Amino acid sequence: MTTVRVSLGERSYDVVIEGGLLARAGAVLQPLSRGRRMAIVADANVAPHLATLQASLDAEGVASKAIVLPPGEATKSWAQLEALCNRLIELGVERGDHVIALGGGVIGDLVGFACSIVKRGCGFVQVPTTLLAQVDSSVGGKTAINTAAGKNLIGAFHQPALVLIDPEVLDTLPARDLRAGYAEVVKYGLIDDPAFFAWCEEHAAALLAGDAEARAYAIRHSVAAKARIVGADERETTGTRALLNLGHTFGHALEAEAGFSTRLLHGEGVAAGTALAYRFSAVQGLAPQVDADRVTAHMLAVGLPHGLASAGIDTDGATLVAHMLHDKKMDAGTLPFLLTRGIGQTYLDRTVDLADVRSFLDAERGR
Numbered sequence: 001m002t003t004v005r006v007s008l009g010e011r012s013y014d015v016v017i018e019g020g021l022l023a024r025a026g027a028v029l030q031p032l033s034r035g036r037r038m039a040i041v042a043d044a045n046v047a048p049h050l051a052t053l054q055a056s057l058d059a060e061g062v063a064s065k066a067i068v069l070p071p072g073e074a075t076k077s078w079a080q081l082e083a084l085c086n087r088l089i090e091l092g093v094e095r096g097d098h099v100i101a102l103g104g105g106v107i108g109d110l111v112g113f114a115c116s117i118v119k120r121g122c123g124f125v126q127v128p129t130t131l132l133a134q135v136d137s138s139v140g141g142k143t144a145i146n147t148a149a150g151k152n153l154i155g156a157f158h159q160p161a162l163v164l165i166d167p168e169v170l171d172t173l174p175a176r177d178l179r180a181g182y183a184e185v186v187k188y189g190l191i192d193d194p195a196f197f198a199w200c201e202e203h204a205a206a207l208l209a210g211d212a213e214a215r216a217y218a219i220r221h222s223v224a225a226k227a228r229i230v231g232a233d234e235r236e237t238t239g240t241r242a243l244l245n246l247g248h249t250f251g252h253a254l255e256a257e258a259g260f261s262t263r264l265l266h267g268e269g270v271a272a273g274t275a276l277a278y279r280f281s282a283v284q285g286l287a288p289q290v291d292a293d294r295v296t297a298h299m300l301a302v303g304l305p306h307g308l309a310s311a312g313i314d315t316d317g318a319t320l321v322a323h324m325l326h327d328k329k330m331d332a333g334t335l336p337f338l339l340t341r342g343i344g345q346t347y348l349d350r351t352v353d354l355a356d357v358r359s360f361l362d363a364e365r366g367r
């Protein structure tokens, strides 16, 4: 068992990582139950894992009530938020209770946000079931829903009280979702950890084929990196946490062009966006071309998109930059970009000329 501490003063919490943890989760959760019934929110695709979790709570004498929502990004909506909040109130959730979010980033983001506002904030526990959620979204307290104007525009910072990660639940995750989640793993190497990127180059194939040891190492290493970054900059005010958005400005533009649909999953957009950020940095003379080539080759090797064409996007730079300008990450009217000086040397650049981005993307079209 590995425990990673997220150090945030009185909001500190543990991330517990262990194969088979779900079947033993009842014992870990029992003290948080305060002798009361616990609400679990899941999506329909994690039903087998919900049964395991409820059985382990039962075994500890903890009653639970499951709320099962439809799978998919569309669940992060005002309508589902309203329904969920009403349901939690109906169930008698109190401020001192802990609601359990069992699922991927969609369930984690929605439940976390609901728990930030129900009774002016109740407790919650993240039990992430996708690779993306295990290595990224379940840790750090960013919660949100989407609106007609864009993704994650309405939300709150609300830290969980505990995160329970059982890598074995990934056995049922579709290969495409596993690969998409991997983009957020390799991101930690490309931000500031060249040794981890080298590890990824060597072990990604095994990880994606289901090798338990490689998977567990990648999760532990990624969670430790995320915990360190969040501990240093909880609310993304100093620029440290913004590093986690590597590949996301380019990636979101591609996702927007694909209509935020299953045509291009978030992690797939991030993979292509990361390769684009490295190539743009090389074109601008900031990073060695060999490093950009190495990142591109890695995305290709693991079967992730590495540019516009492989992401299924065929449009001009002006259209993509227009999507970027819609992004919530505008700061005092400028668009900060995460660029790089090489592998593991990502930095926030506030001086990027959007005309350069447009012509770079025009040149990338068809690649």
Ligand SMILES: NC(=O)c1ccc[n+]([C@@H]2O[C@H](COP(=O)([O-])OP(=O)(O)OC[C@H]3O[C@@H](n4cnc5c(N)ncnc54)[C@H](O)[C@@H]3O)[C@@H](O)[C@H]2O)c1
Residues within 6 Å of the ligand: 043, 044, 045, 046, 049, 071, 072, 073, 076, 103, 104, 105, 106, 107, 109, 129, 130, 131, 132, 133, 136, 137, 138, 139, 140, 141, 142, 143, 151, 152, 169, 170, 171, 172, 173, 174, 177, 266
């Ligand atoms: N809060 C953050 O810091 C943060 C960070 C990154 C991404 N996100 C958000 O996360 C969301 C994406 O998360 P995601 O990729 O986990 O998507 P998701 O929650 O939609 O899960 C992907 C698919 O896998 C299914 N699934 C989940 N676990 C499964 C399992 N163990 N076995 C079989 N099927 C399973 C889901 O039902 C869904 O169909 C986006 O909304 C994104 O904005 C949030």
Ligand SMILES: [Zn+2]
Residues within 6 Å of the ligand: 136, 184, 248, 266, 270
């Ligand atoms: Zn992401």
